[in-house]
Amino acid sequence: MEALLTAPASDYSSQMVSLERPALTDEADWIARAQRSDSKAFEYLYRMHIDRVYGLCLRMTGNVSEAEDCAQDAFIQAWSKLDRFRGDSAFGTWLHRIAVNAVLGRIRKSKREQDRIQIAFEQSSSPVSATDHGEMRDLSEAVDRLPEGARHVFVLHAVYGYSHEETGNMLDIAAGTSKAQLHRARRLLAQQLKEQGFEE
Amino acid sequence: MNETDDKLAMAARGLATEIAPERDLWPGIEAAINAPKRSRWTPILAQAAAVVLLVGASSMVTYVVVKYDDANTPPQTVVQVAPSNLVFEQAAFGPDHTLDSLYGRAGGNVESDLDRELQNLSPEAREDINRNLAVMRQAIDEISAALEKEPNNVFLQELLVEAYGNELAMMNRVGNMTQRVMARKDI
Numbered sequence: 001m002e003a004l005l006t007a008p009a010s011d012y013s014s015q016m017v018s019l020e021r022p023a024l025t026d027e028a029d030w031i032a033r034a035q036r037s038d039s040k041a042f043e044y045l046y047r048m049h050i051d052r053v054y055g056l057c058l059r060m061t062g063n064v065s066e067a068e069d070c071a072q073d074a075f076i077q078a079w080s081k082l083d084r085f086r087g088d089s090a091f092g093t094w095l096h097r098i099a100v101n102a103v104l105g106r107i108r109k110s111k112r113e114q115d116r117i118q119i120a121f122e123q124s125s126s127p128v129s130a131t132d133h134g135e136m137r138d139l140s141e142a143v144d145r146l147p148e149g150a151r152h153v154f155v156l157h158a159v160y161g162y163s164h165e166e167t168g169n170m171l172d173i174a175a176g177t178s179k180a181q182l183h184r185a186r187r188l189l190a191q192q193l194k195e196q197g198f199e200e
Numbered sequence: 201m202n203e204t205d206d207k208l209a210m211a212a213r214g215l216a217t218e219i220a221p222e223r224d225l226w227p228g229i230e231a232a233i234n235a236p237k238r239s240r241w242t243p244i245l246a247q248a249a250a251v252v253l254l255v256g257a258s259s260m261v262t263y264v265v266v267k268y269d270d271a272n273t274p275p276q277t278v279v280q281v282a283p284s285n286l287v288f289e290q291a292a293f294g295p296d297h298t299l300d301s302l303y304g305r306a307g308g309n310v311e312s313d314l315d316r317e318l319q320n321l322s323p324e325a326r327e328d329i330n331r332n333l334a335v336m337r338q339a340i341d342e343i344s345a346a347l348e349k350e351p352n353n354v355f356l357q358e359l360l361v362e363a364y365g366n367e368l369a370m371m372n373r374v375g376n377m378t379q380r381v382m383a384r385k386d387i
Contacts, residue, residue, distance in 0.1 A: 039230065039233060039234060042233070043226060043230065046225075046226055046229065047226075050220075050221065050225065050226075051218035051219060051220050051221075052217060052218045054219055054220070054221045054225070055216060055217050055218050055219035056217075058219055059215075064222065067221075068221055068222075068223070068225060071221065071225055072228050072229055072232075075225070075229045076229055076232045076233060079229075079233045080233075136211065136214055136215060136216075139208075139211050139212070139215065140215060143212075143215075154212070158208070158209060159212050159213070159215050159217060160217055161213070186204075186205050186208055190204045190205075190208065193208075
């Protein structure tokens with residue numbers, strides 16, 4: 001650093017450029033590299049998107065270890081399907097869709113395990129709520145207590161902002177069903193929050 | 201949408217959408233994507249396929265040996281054959297299934313023909329046949345053992361039927377050798 005300060009401006013400016021990240025900053029370039037089996041590029045994409053993918057998995061499962069497994073599954077599946085990504089949607093949306101499938105797949109695969117997890121979860125505080133504060137924490141815990149179908153729709157539509165059509169596509173249900181589940185989720189949430197003294 | 205719904209919708213938008221996992225998940229992902237791709241063949245299927253190949257190959261060898269012996273070997277002196285390793289065993293498809301009685305009857309008939317014909321073969325040919333029969337029976341035992349673990353595995357059941365069929369066919373071929381020789385018009 002001292003060398004930079006004492007060096008002539010023309011010298012250190014050229015050195016500063018070399019300290020920056022390589023010129024490859026566009027996500028599309030990283031995707032293209034990953035599609036050519038560059039695992040380092042894929043790691044970069046993972047670092048960019050993991051928080052959002054993990055957040056979705058955690059909100060949908062309500063369980064840390066399940067969410068970790070789902071997020072890992074999602075990225076592993078994304079790697080194997082990368083050649084099918086054509087850029088029709090944002091890469092993050094494409095990853096989200098894979099993550100939703102990973103969550104639903106795990107739920108279908110081991111329903112009994114899910115029940116066990118649900119019981120364990122009900123006996124402990126919400127892992128998701130740790131990331132939220134105050135009223136948000138109450139809401140987060142209430143969302144976690146929603147029935148599975150209503151919770152999935154609420155998380156995708158109300159929290160992540162997907163339309164009912166997109167939510168329906170991801171969950172393999174009709175848009176009308178998504179609307180009905182959202183209505184049910186709102187009703188249950190209002191009821192829960194009212195019981196907890198959540199301010200109207 | 202009433203006031204509560206509005207408030208809920210706004211609150212939902214305020215929930216965190218990005219949550220960092222408590223541990224770095226990349227090492228597990230990296231290990232999975234860099235692992236050599238596994239064959240879709242499961243070990244049990246691979247073993248079963250190997251058994252089929254083994255049975256097929258041994259049948260072919262026996263056929264060639266018997267045919268060669270049939271055409272070139274003059275009648276040999278009668279030799280007492282130890283029948284202990286050629287006892288026709290009770291076959292079964294694991295604990296839940298049994299073979300049709302037709303197979304048992306056919307096996308019984310073929311066994312006596314086989315013993316008789318083996319006595320007419322050269323010691324080398326007899327040894328080849330016994331060895332191949334032993335291989336087939338070992339294959340049958342292995343498939344039966346696998347079936348005991350997976351009694352409803354249709355693939356294994358089919359393999360076992362095929363293995364029994366091969367065994368029976370070979371015994372039958374050897375057992376009818378004299379008849380075939382007698383039926384030939386070129387000698």
